[in-house]
Amino acid sequence: MALQSLDITRRSATTTPSPSARQTTEVAKLIDISKCIGCKACQVACGEWNDLRDEVGRHVGVYENPADLSAKTWTLMRYSEVEEKTEEGTRLEWLIRKDGCMHCADPGCLKACPAPGAIVQYSNGIVDFHQENCIGCGSCVTGCPFDVPRLSKKDGKAYKCTLCSDRVSVGLEPACVKTCPTGAINFGSKEDMKQLAASRLPDLQRRGYPNAGLYDPPGVGGTHVMYVLKHADRPELYAGLPKDPQISAMVNLWRGWLKPLALLGMGATILAGFFHYVAVGPKEIDEEDK
């Protein structure tokens, strides 16, 4: 939905500036994985606030439920069992990560989208899908470095976490943040969230996680959903969180370079043809041949 109180900095498939006279504070959600107990209250809150109820699936012997993100599941707890070698022997760690849209500063979905205004980025950093403009091509899926957007089987439109842009626009925190019983999810200005993360790290490092750190990947310009990871040196331990996510070079070539160049080529070809005609004239049959 279009939110008038949130100005837009970027709009998909649009080459002129969007309404952006105001600059709102850049926000971020900080998910401190070391405090998460995997209760899934955030998943429930997300469904509650957004009026979503996914199909009841089948239990397949793992904790993930439902099995994957979907058009109706915008956030999902992912559970990884990891065996860590330490001085005292092998230590089993249960790493739990709340998966969902990372709200990249440089969003691959928005870059890939061909439908004007189907994806917008507000000046506070939230990346939002406007389904009424979505044409259902799935380019956002192709462009996303985190495998987040999902096409609905019901209406063919793409859906993902909105960072509760409707709540944020009226000064509320996202539903998952409000409901988290352990305070593992925090919300505020991006600056504050970075400081909060920094204040958390010495404790974790003292407690035997020397590589604890903040996940705010620079390859996508930083994200507006950040993690505190105990193993920040190996984010892929957390259900395949990418170590250095970037918009794929193939997507950049496709959207960034090829298309304008090809258009230029087409224009040049038409002009070249016209002036060839002007210079050489039609290739006619000589009089004597007739």
Added chain:
Amino acid sequence: MNRPADAIQRHDFADRVMHWLTALGFFLAGLSGLAFFHPSMFFLSHLFGGGTWTRILHPLLGLFMALFFFAFALRHMRHNLLDANDRRWLANAHVVMAGHEEGVPDQGKYNAGQKVLYWMLVLCMLGLLVTGFFFWRPYFADFFPIWLVRLATLLHAVCAAGLILLVLGHVYMSIWTTYSIRAMMFGWVTRAWAKKHHAAWYREVGRQ
């Protein structure tokens, strides 16, 4: 000009039907594809009933084009095999483009430039046809890993740009070479036309 009694048949009725259906497919698939190619051309989606309809129709229009193109291309493959004669023609392509034909070898049903165009068209069409399936949503894209979807998307756009450039060239050549369009519309050419543009072909069929 009415068909002269001694006119030579160049394209039979089936060829003409296939050619113009391919052309129709090209225009429809091309315009619907260009709508997604660059924001400046999204307005083309209005021709097809809006963005969502354009997305739904584009692959079907592409299949329509490919069907008639390959039916046409298979019928004419034997006329489009390149030989040594063609190498000499291609070396002199700049002379041909300047409107002269001295020292350029006589050409069969298709000249070397047309043959090169033929094979490049086949390449682009095959590229479009194959890569299109990899990101055809919602039906096929989910079966492939994301890197393959990305690669296919990129190659699809490359082949599309290539095809459009080739067709622009093809259309211009048909305008430049007078009476080519009449030949593709009604099927026949005059003896003088055949002799001038395709002398070897004229010797082969003109005697009848």
